[in-house]
Amino acid sequence: IQQKVPPLATLEKETAWMKDYLSELNSPTVLCHNDLLCKNIIYNEKEGWVKFIDYEYSGYNYQAFDIGNHFNEFAGVNEVDYSLYPDQDLQFQWLRIYLEACKRFTKKGGEVTDNEVHTLYVQVNKFALASHFFWGFWALIQAKYSTIEFDFLGYSVLRFNQYFKMKPQVIALQAPA
Numbered sequence: 540i541q542q543k544v545p546p547l548a549t550l551e552k553e554t555a556w557m558k559d560y561l562s563e564l565n566s567p568t569v570l571c572h573n574d575l576l577c578k579n580i581i582y583n584e585k586e587g588w589v590k591f592i593d594y595e596y597s598g599y600n601y602q603a604f605d606i607g608n609h610f611n612e613f614a615g616v617n618e619v620d621y622s623l624y625p626d627q628d629l630q631f632q633w634l635r636i637y638l639e640a641c642k643r644f645t646k647k648g649g650e651v652t653d654n655e656v657h658t659l660y661v662q663v664n665k666f667a668l669a670s671h672f673f674w675g676f677w678a679l680i681q682a683k684y685s686t687i688e689f690d691f692l693g694y695s696v697l698r699f700n701q702y703f704k705m706k707p708q709v710i711a712l713q714a715p716a
Contacts, residue, residue, distance in 0.1 A: 545703075550676075557672065561665060566603035569605070571599065571600040573598065573605060577612065579591060603663045604670060607662075607663045607664060607669070637659075638659065658715060660712075667709070675699040678691045678695035
């Protein structure tokens with residue numbers, strides 16, 4: 540494990556950095572699913588509805604974390620392919636529809652602006668880093684204690700590697716002024 544996972548000192552340093560860095564983004568705290576992978580989303584095309592299942596990890600979290608985590612989950616779990624992470628165009632479409640629904644359901648009304656979409660895009664992609672980190676730690680714990688047949692250590696390494704790969708690109712993202 541010591542050869543594959545970053546040293547504890549590195550993980551502690553990254554945790555402290557994320558706490559400071561992400562808290563400045565002012566993403567609202569909302570009730571989140573926290574595990575919206577494809578297997579937890581049921582879509583009935585014929586009847587036109589979507590339902591979420593498996594609320595085991597639900598709780599209050601940052602809005603941008605839940606969405607960033609959802610986008611990370613596009614890569615899959617058993618055969619992870621991060622090239623499936625949604626591109627900017629798909630994210631902007633998704634986020635605009637999401638923000639429109641939020642305004643409609645909270646009765647705050649008004650048009651969703653390009654700045655609102657872009658700001659959420661930046662927040663979501665920065666919090667996607669936290670998602671990699673969270674699931675990397677989760678997988679380390681599972682590798683030690685779980686009786687489920689799954690390569691948790693390998694999954695942890697994948698998530699931490701993706702975190703460090705994406706960090707420079709994500710840091711460069713800037714929200715509109």
